[in-house]
Amino acid sequence: MALNPNPTADLSKITCIEDLRQVAQKRVPRMFYDYADSGSWTESTYRANEADFQSIKLRQRVAVNMEGRSTRSTMLGQDVTMPVAIAPTGLTGMQHADGEIYGARAAKAFGIPFTLSTMSICSLEDIAEHTDRHPFMFQLYVMRDRDFVQRLIERAKAANCSALQITLDLQILGQRHKDIKNGLSAPPKLTLKNMLNIASKPRWALGMVGTQRRSFGNIVGHVKGVDNMSSLSAWTAQQFDPTLSWADVEWIKKQWGGKIVLKGIQDAEDARLAVNSGADALIVSNHGGRQLDGAPSSISALPAIADAVGNTIEVWMDGGVRSGQDVLKARALGARGVLLGRAWLYALGAYGQPGVTKALEIIRNELDLTMAFCGKTDINTVDKGILLPA
Numbered sequence: 292m293a294l295n296p297n298p299t300a301d302l303s304k305i306t307c308i309e310d311l312r313q314v315a316q317k318r319v320p321r322m323f324y325d326y327a328d329s330g331s332w333t334e335s336t337y338r339a340n341e342a343d344f345q346s347i348k349l350r351q352r353v354a355v356n357m358e359g360r361s362t363r364s365t366m367l368g369q370d371v372t373m374p375v376a377i378a379p380t381g382l383t384g385m386q387h388a389d390g391e392i393y394g395a396r397a398a399k400a401f402g403i404p405f406t407l408s409t410m411s412i413c414s415l416e417d418i419a420e421h422t423d424r425h426p427f428m429f430q431l432y433v434m435r436d437r438d439f440v441q442r443l444i445e446r447a448k449a450a451n452c453s454a455l456q457i458t459l460d461l462q463i464l465g466q467r468h469k470d471i472k473n474g475l476s477a478p479p480k481l482t483l484k485n486m487l488n489i490a491s492k493p494r495w496a497l498g499m500v501g502t503q504r505r506s507f508g509n510i511v512g513h514v515k516g517v518d519n520m521s522s523l524s525a526w527t528a529q530q531f532d533p534t535l536s537w538a539d540v541e542w543i544k545k546q547w548g549g550k551i552v553l554k555g556i557q558d559a560e561d562a563r564l565a566v567n568s569g570a571d572a573l574i575v576s577n578h579g580g581r582q583l584d585g586a587p588s589s590i591s592a593l594p595a596i597a598d599a600v601g602n603t604i605e606v607w608m609d610g611g612v613r614s615g616q617d618v619l620k621a622r623a624l625g626a627r628g629v630l631l632g633r634a635w636l637y638a639l640g641a642y643g644q645p646g647v648t649k650a651l652e653i654i655r656n657e658l659d660l661t662m663a664f665c666g667k668t669d670i671n672t673v674d675k676g677i678l679l680p681a
């Protein structure tokens with residue numbers, strides 16, 4: 292099927308991620324924009340993720356030779372042009388038609404890893420096909436139906452996935468008020484209110500008319516009896532498994548046989564258990580403030596976890612990363628790499644594939660220049676020394 296990545300978008304006035312957020316808010320139907328731009332209950336953790344980055348102060352150095360800078364590094368042994376990956380996000384093909392394919396293509400061209408969510412619109416096979424089987428990570432939600440999980444793992448192997456991210460913090464759902472009020476669903480329910488809203492987003496609607504990918508591509512057609520939206524909703528509602536335990540992590544590791552990343556760690560004790568489970572990396576994450584409202588921001592939780600883990604496995608983080616300065620601060624506090632959630636979703640909703648590329652360019656330029664202001668020319672030499680004491 293032909294793709295339309297928005298090749299003619301004029302991005303000359305876009306200078307920061309906030310610009311992309313504002314365009315996305317205008318272009319994406321409210322139900323899906325709100326789905327991205329919200330946290331659970333009072334949204335205190337969602338806000339803290341961004342705010343706590345702001346309170347960390349960088350140490351400026353001068354008269355240091357700043358030529359020949361490099362943001363290149365590695366994440367789980369893979370060369371990356373900057374230590375940043377695209378986070379798994381559900382329903383992304385509803386921010387922009389065929390959204391996950393565009394994200395994966397932009398990441399591949401930029402030289403950073405992409406992660407596909409279990410709850411994506413485009414399937415594992417779609418991503419493999421449209422990126423010439425370039426390796427990407429697959430994020431696994433552990434469902435009660437372990438046969439389905441096993442089949443998903445086999446499909447991830449066949450799609451040439453480089454690592455499996457097991458999300459541990461969403462076996463039950465934090466409540467997001469807006470999603471309930473908007474009646475969130477994929478495809479959107481055609482109530483009068485939704486139809487009027489969609490009519491005011493012609494670009495988005497045109498994209499959706501031009502694609503067949505409007506439901507959960509990894510699930511529909513792969514589970515017996517789940518072939519339309521209502522059977523899918525009923526299935527997913529009872530499938531997230533609240534009994535998930537470390538024994539399941541071991542079982543998945545055995546089925547997969549490759550690299551495992553544990554996502555959703557917020558506590559040093561759990562970080563130690565993650566190391567003991569044989570994981571290759573963990574992600575300090577509170578699911579972008581969408582689950583436990585009242586949990587600490589990821590950046591404030593990071594130092595204790597990095598200390599607990601030491602050099603045993605790689606520590607990554609996500610939550611609130613909106614700039615290259617944030618990437619640098621996370622790196623200084625012990626994260627080998629960071630993941631972008633909303634930053635890439637806003638970019639995609641605003642301008643499709645060129646928007647995602649623009650977001651990555653913005654973040655890399657900010658990272659490169661900020662690193663230089665702090666007197667560093669190589670990202671791999673950045674440590675706590677670039678920060679002022681709190």
Ligand SMILES: Cc1cc2nc3c(=O)[nH]c(=O)nc-3n(C[C@H](O)[C@H](O)[C@H](O)COP(=O)(O)O)c2cc1C
Pocket residue numbers: 326327328340378379380381408409410430458554576577578579580581609610611612630631632633634636
């Ligand atoms: C709209 C949206 C959907 C998400 N869906 C998933 C998902 O399917 N699986 C998952 O592990 N995390 C999911 N997340 C969490 C992200 O992977 C990531 O942890 C979070 O977005 C990071 O915070 P940030 O958005 O502030 O960068 C989602 C986040 C958002 C905003």
